[in-house]
Amino acid sequence: MSPVLGCVADDYTGGTDVAAAFRRSGLRTVLLFGPPRAGTVVPDSDAVVVALKTRSVPSGEAVTASRAVQDWLTGQGVRRLYFKYCSTFDSTDQGNIGPVADALAEAAGARLTVVCPASPEHGRTVYQGHLFVGDRLLSDSPMRHHPLTPMTDPDLVRVLARQTPNEVALVPLQTVERGVEAVRTALAELEARGVRHAVIDAVHDGHLAVVAGATTQLSVITGASGLARAAGGLTGVDLLAGGGVPALPPGPSVVLAGSCSAATLEQVALARASMPAHRLAAHDSAPAEALEWLEDRFAEEERVMIYSSAPPEERSPGAAAFVERALAAVAVRAAELGARRIVVAGGETSGAVVNALGVSGAVVGEEADRGVPWLLTTGVPALALLLKSGNFGRPDLLVRATETP
């Protein structure tokens, strides 16, 4: 049977988050990393998520890669497409949310799509088009200091309008509160007016259920894992019988933290007290020093951490790609040295690590924390991966994830 839902995610941790959301809504979910290779066979599933590393690349590249995945998913029989981006709307004035959403909608022949990044379980809510992180506007949250996509404007209509030539409008909470028919009518009116992107308010899961119910006729919808879960719950697929989560492979663990987000900084601080840790700085000999440290430690330790995570004043501007490459090289060496569990903090960092390891797909297992599922890789190397979005997870996540069962 063909999957009912296909999803393009703009980074690897976002892919795991949305895959966990589909899985929680009862869908058998397959997660693929990177553009599917020719001849990739998708196991019997209800949802297929393809995670790309397109959040911070030039927008033309993001469009081309996302469109190719859309065509591939269509070839797999998928009829509805979900574009997953970050619940904190990580993007710049050049994109990539607007250009990719435009391209996917146009290719699907859709005149209108919805933009709904609310993910209440992660504290992301949207009111009057303004994105909140917990009790703060996005622009007052630590996201304003993100190394790649600093978010300094909380008004999503305004943010998106800078990324697309098409019209952007709001469906306010007052309409969402009136239910599915009211939202359907509002969307039809916006479509008739020539609006391409309808930003929709939502502050709790009930609102997301309304948005999901009102958008079943749209071939492309966009958002974070909150709407994905609501949309997945409407597919009519029977809930999984449960079980079926393979055990984590035994063997040593390595934590690689490249995220500089607030939650990661707290998790790294706690993990430093529980395992040997090495700070990777951004200077020429740092990658070699990190590898040497790993080789020294790995023989005798069950878990180690290498991190570059740092608060804004301690970061090295312009070093993002250098740091990603260094952490990816450490991951490859750790796998060669016998690591069986690799825990990565950060979306871009996860992309670099997973690509370097040559992992192309995974079965989605239990969540260590909300939106952070264990992944058991398919093919070689056989690893348990935990790819943690920068802002996700309880403070002790890295410690728990590396405990010997």
Ligand SMILES: Nc1ncnc2c1ncn2[C@@H]1O[C@H](COP(=O)(O)OP(=O)(O)O)[C@@H](O)[C@H]1O
């Ligand atoms: N000390 C540092 N100085 C500068 N950039 C860094 C440093 N540590 C990590 N980075 C970069 O910051 C980016 C963090 O992004 P990402 O991994 O997506 O984390 P998050 O999930 O928190 O957004 C990565 O590109 C990473 O290489």
Ligand SMILES: O=C(O)[C@@H](O)C(=O)COP(=O)(O)O
């Ligand atoms: O939607 C979310 O918040 C996450 O799934 C996500 O995309 C986080 O990205 P990173 O913080 O870059 O890991």
